[in-house]
């Protein structure tokens with residue numbers, strides 16, 4: 301008899317604990333995203349489409365060192381390097397990337413390229429709408445990845461989703 305009462309009390313306590321969690325969640329603010337009617341919010345660390353950054357003078361930070369491509373496990377970064385000249389200066393270093401493509405049909409958003417970059421030229425933005433029926437559209441060129449803003453100025457469009 302004593303064991304039955306003990307079992308009953310144990311079950312009642314378990315139900316009460318479970319219902320406590322339920323009521324607590326009912327009182328919590330909703331976390332449902334209203335996408336696509338409202339842009340979703342992301343954690344700062346979210347790894348979305350990459351952004352090629354500029355320095356405070358508006359020059360491209362990428363110096364075409366190829367370290368990002370060398371560290372990419374998916375081999376999805378393609379770079380062609382060119383020399384800066386006195387007449388034409390694109391980046392702060394000796395070289396710049398005349399071509400910088402990322403193939404998003406292969407990218408796994410591991411972030412190794414970001415970790416490898418010695419100049420913080422490549423970062424993850426918060427853009428995520430990449431779905432396509434045509435994989436050729438998933439090759440993003442430098443012109444699409446490059447931020448329009450110099451460092452320290454207003455955030456580029458693809459970063460504004462975070463706010």
Ligand code: SF4
Nearest residue numbers: 372407408410411413
């Ligand atoms: S996130 Fe990873 S897979 Fe994607 S380009 Fe960078 S290193 Fe390559």
Ligand code: SF4
Nearest residue numbers: 362363365366368417
């Ligand atoms: S993005 Fe960074 S690691 Fe990649 S080539 Fe440019 S400077 Fe080098």
